[in-house]
Every structure is written in structure tokens, then in C-alpha cells.
Amino acid sequence: MATVLVVEDQRAQREMIVSLLEQDGLRVMAAGDGDEALDLVRGGQIPDLVVMDVVMPRMNGYQLVRQLRDYPQTSQVPVLMCSSKGETFDKHWGLKQGADAYIVKPFEPQDLLGTVRHLLRTPRG
Template identity: 55%
Template sequence: MSSVLVVDDSPMLREMISGLLTKTGWTVSVAQDGFEAKAKIAAELPDLVVLDVVMPNMNGYELCRWIKNNEATENILVVLCSSKGEEFDRYWGIKQGADAYVIKPFRPGELLDTVKALLAGKAA
């Protein structure tokens, strides 16, 4: 069973995304910012991180770079999930190492399809 870490500073979005992923059968943990996420990732490597971009203390781009530039965590899949929906935002997110970029507000099926496809590719 795959494990997913949901990182978002909005309690409502953390709960909504984690509930959606849990119903699909994945093990889900949550973090409210990049610092808490780093500690959780260091303690137990998730298979995938769903990561908000705009957060206090450490934004999603910074955490994504940390994940992808660290030898122990570089294989963790990252889905940036943000209200920053311009083409440049998507480009910049992928340039930081993200495996996918989903724009808020999103349809639940869109996020699930993205996560499923990435995890299926990792298992292959």
C-alpha cells in the first residue's frame, strides 16, 4: 500500500485531500507547513507528497527542491497543488522537480487520477 503526505496550511484542504486519498486505500499523513513536512519525511519516507505552493515559513517550491535535491528523498514523487494557475507557475513547479502540477480548485477525480498515474508508474 502506498503512503502519501499531504502538506497544506489550510486545515480544510488538508482534511479534504487526505479524506479523498484515504478512501482510495492509501496510507495518508498530513503536515501544515514545510518544516513539519521535512520532519515527517525524515522520519518515514512517503511514496508521494501532495504539496501546496503558498505556505508560511517554507513554500512548496522550497520543499520540493529539498526533496528532489536530497539523495535520501529524491525518488519521492511530488504533486504541487496550487491556486497559482498561470503557465509560468506550472513551468516553475516542474522546474523545481515536481512530477505533476494540479491547479486549485481542482476536481477530486483530477487529483486522484494524477496520484494514481504517478504511483502506478513508480510501481512499474
């Protein structure tokens, strides 16, 4: 069973994403911001995929994905950015920073699940 780390500062949004992923048969860890997410992975809890927001306090998603790419244990873990920042530049910048996919909020549950399934099946690198 794959493990997904959800990094989202908005509690309701985080709980909704966690619920969707768990209903799809995935094991889920959750973090309220980038610092908490880094604490988890540096503590040895390495996910198979990270789903993250972009706009978060203390450390935004762009900063977090760069940190994950620089950390040897997570350098190849796929990252899905999920954000209300939906301009073409936002998507381009997220992918340039190291994300593997980018979906815009609000999203359809099937779009999130389909992207998660695709990223878990696709070898990175």
C-alpha cells in the same frame, strides 16, 4: 498500500485531500507546512508520493520540493503540486523545481485521484 504525504497549510483543504486519498485506499500522513514535512521524512517516515501546496508559511512548495530532491531518501519520490497559482509560469516553475505534476485549485476530486494513481504507477528517474 502506498503512503502519501499531504503538505497543506489550510486545515480544511488538508483534511479534504487526506479524506479523498484515504477513501481511495491510500495510507496518508499530513503536514501543515514544509518544515513539518521535512521533520517527518528526516525522522524516517518516507512516503511513496508527496502532494503539496505551493503557497505556505515559512517554506513555500518550490523550496520544499528542492529540499526533497536534495535529500537522498526522497530524491526519487514523486511530487504533485496542488495550488491556486494557476498561471502557465507557475506550473512551469513548479515542474522546473522538481515536481512531477501540477494541478490547479479548485480541482475535481477525480483529477487529483487520477494524477496520484498515475504518479504512483510511473517509475521516476
